Amino acid sequence: MxxxxxxxxxxxxxxxxxxxxxxxxxxxxxxxxxxxxxxxxxxxxxxxxxxxxxxxxxxxxxxxxxxxxxxxxxxxxxxxxxxxxxxxxxxxxxxxxxxxxxxxxxxxxxxxxxxxxxxxxxxxxxxxxxxxxxxxxxxxxxxxxxxxxxxxxxxxxxxxxxxxxxxxxxxxxxxxxxxxxxxxxxxxxxxxxxxxxxxxxxxxxxxxxxxxxxxxxxxxxxxxxxxxxxxxxGAADMACTALGTRAVSEGNISVTIGTAGHLIAPIAAPDPAYAGRLYQFCHAVPDMYYAFGSIPAGGLSLSWLIDLLNPLLNDEPGNNRKLTYEKMNRMAEESTIGSKGLFFLPYLAGSVVPYADPKAKGTFIGLSIRHSYGDMARAVMEGVAYNFRQIVELLDLCNIPAHQLFFGEGGMNSQIWTRILTSVMNRGNAFLMKDKDSAPLGAAIIAGMGTGLYHDWNDAVNKLSQVETVPNDLAMAESYSKLYRIYEGLYPTLKTTFEQIYDMEGTI
Known part of the structure; x- marks a missing residue:
């Protein structure tokens, strides 16, 4: 059937x-x-x-x-x-x-x-x-x-x-x-x-x-x-994604990268105290809810970089150096932890969590003549991962459990990006969905429950959403924790500058 x-x-x-x-x-x-x-x-x-x-x-x-x-x-x-x-x-x-x-x-x-x-x-x-x-x-x-x-x-x-x-x-x-x-x-x-x-x-x-x-x-x-x-x-795409990435019980966190980046954390009940800091929605599973954080340009940041660099690599007739996601991933692999001191704020479409700031701008910080395309690619991946860590730490402050990470959607086809995310977020080994189209799978589970093909939400989710392990490299995680402390200070330092640039944009 x-x-x-x-x-x-x-x-x-x-x-x-x-x-x-x-x-x-x-x-x-x-x-x-x-x-x-x-x-x-x-x-x-x-x-x-x-x-x-x-x-x-x-x-x-x-x-x-x-x-x-x-x-x-x-x-x-x-x-x-x-x-x-x-x-x-x-x-x-x-x-x-x-x-x-x-x-x-x-x-x-x-x-x-x-x-x-x-x-x-x-x-x-x-x-x-x-x-x-x-x-x-x-x-x-x-x-x-x-x-x-x-x-x-x-x-x-x-x-x-x-x-x-x-x-x-x-x-x-x-x-x-x-x-x-x-x-x-x-x-x-x-x-x-x-x-x-x-x-x-x-x-x-x-x-x-x-x-x-x-x-x-x-x-x-x-x-x-x-x-x-x-x-x-049926359900909203994020509620379906929660099912398709095993985020059906407290502590299981869904992390997905498509055009945007999304983090979903199941909660037992919504809390008005979180309302000004996190989004909270009804889960597809009865009597469950989820807290939600978004990075509007999560995956867009890397595709933007590829689109930006491609003309530079193809300025000669017959040049076959077109960048692809596979090539960009290999270039990022050749860089080092911390991208040789290069940081990226993934605010190409503003910031939502932890800073609700539509005026925030995407920014490379620390760029020098020693940096390569691969360093820029890795800095983008690391910047998105740091932003996800900020969202997870906000969950900690709100006493929302965040123990295990489950990765889905197209951005997670990048092995280097999943390893970076696992080590930056540092919640033990992570789990990568084999079917990364999480929302359609979640909608199938809902339809199966409605028609009586399935009788238990957890059984259906575990049966249909297969995973593989992404090991957490502890040495890598320790290095990233030190770099993250630098990243944390970047937005507060640049907030006023972002406002000035935003206000000036309409005049130039």
Whole structure:
């Protein structure tokens, strides 16, 4: 028997078919879509493009698998967090999705902060551009025509649910990223009405594993799926990633590097005391939660460096010195611990944790004529690892257990980077996921629990998410601990400089 999952990311949608017994990927399909930025701070996507590309990816996956769609026992959903899509009663989008990357909601954030005590008590999270609440308020304040016409608003993955099943709703993991969900009741809080929002426009909140509908006849015709195939509510991509990297109990820490870097720490309950320092969301596992820290340019920092250096290596016709990730990894291997005294602050897209500072800048410090491309590459890897250590040490300060590290996503294909992370973070031996596409695997586990193929969360996670050990080199860890103390002082020293550069940028 098989499970099929749809993972709606920021730049592409991935569809994967899993063997429910082994977790083996039987086939995949992928589609891509655009991010639109018509004005400063805007970051939107067209939901109809999501659906077009999702249909294509499903068809591609089924064609490659060469199995009967009737053998698929359930559908799982994973998706980018915090976006909002207003839709009509017939399911038509009224406005582009305002995504998690959007920063337009300055006035709305200020309004929320006027009731900060109440918002933090209910929402358990920092009041920032990331969250859904200011985006909804912006729609109501600036596109009243859209807000008034809307029957419901939906999260990104929930739009795909609507197209497949005809049902409106979301799940508790996504709802917990709005600032308006009561974490104890898993329902919307009346505080919504204080900000002029109609609570009836908010979707029903389901638990991730609940079966919320089945593929309609029309959706089956468009996708190739069998009509009647059951669909679980699914979860936010980070909640799915937690499952796909074994972060299902306190002390097991998920560390992933894709475009961004993410750290997920399961917790027994959210705590308002953490709200201004860490993000806290509902876990896919019932009655569990997770603390969350992000490095916006975690993996982007290395791809940026590769893109930056490639033209320098290819300035002659016929030159075949193009940098690849494999070459960059080998060059970083040839460098030394500490990159010969070169440090990198991975703030190409600002800083989130432990410093919430959108004005922070990516910075090389200590650069000299003796440094090579390999030193720069290793410094980038070390800088991201140091930032992860800062997040883990913040967990320590908040008394959140952080004992074992589990690595996933594409950046972890680099052996040198996983060894650096293991030694810099220094939490004993780490564990590397064999299937590094963590979010789709987590969505498959949720669908399996919902359809009754699995009966225990821990058993399903341990069965399907296989790992290999990354040994912690103690001598290397000791060296990195000394270098980390230097790194810790860099941001406080440069904070004012970053502000001056940021304020000047609009004038030059």
């Amino acid at each position: 098989a499970l099929i999952v749809i993972d709606l990311g920021t730049s592409s949608v991935k569809v994967a078919l899993y063997d429910h017994e082994t977790g083996e990927i039987l086939s995949t399909g992928r589609g891509h879509y655009r991010l639109y930025s018509e004005k400063q701070g805007y970051a939107e996507q067209n939901p109809e493009e999501w659906w077009t590309q999702t249909k294509y990816a499903i068809q591609e996956c089924l064609h490659r698998a060469k199995i009967s769609p009737k053998s698929i026992k359930g559908i799982g959903l994973s998706g980018q967090m915090c976006g909002v899509v207003p839709v009509t009663k017939s399911g038509q989008p009224l406005y582009n999705c305002i995504t998690h990357l959007d920063t337009r909601c300055v006035e709305e954030i200020a309004s929320l902060r006027e009731r900060q005590e109440d918002v933090l008590r209910i929402g358990m999270n920092p009041i920032t551009n990331l969250m859904s609440a200011p985006k909804l308020m912006w729609l109501k304040n600036n596109r009243k025509d859209v807000w008034d016409q809307a029957h419901k608003w939906l999260m990104p993955k929930d739009y795909i649910r609507l197209k497949l099943t005809g049902t409106f709703g979301t799940d508790s993991t996504d709802a917990s990223a709005t600032l308006f969900m009561d974490f104890n009741k898993k329902t919307w809080d009346p505080l919504i009405e204080h900000f002029g929002l109609d609570i009836t426009k908010f979707p029903e909140v389901n638990l991730p594993y609940e079966l919320v509908g089945s593929v309609t006849k029309s959706a089956a015709e468009e996708t190739g799926l069998a009509p009647g195939t059951p669909l679980a509510a």
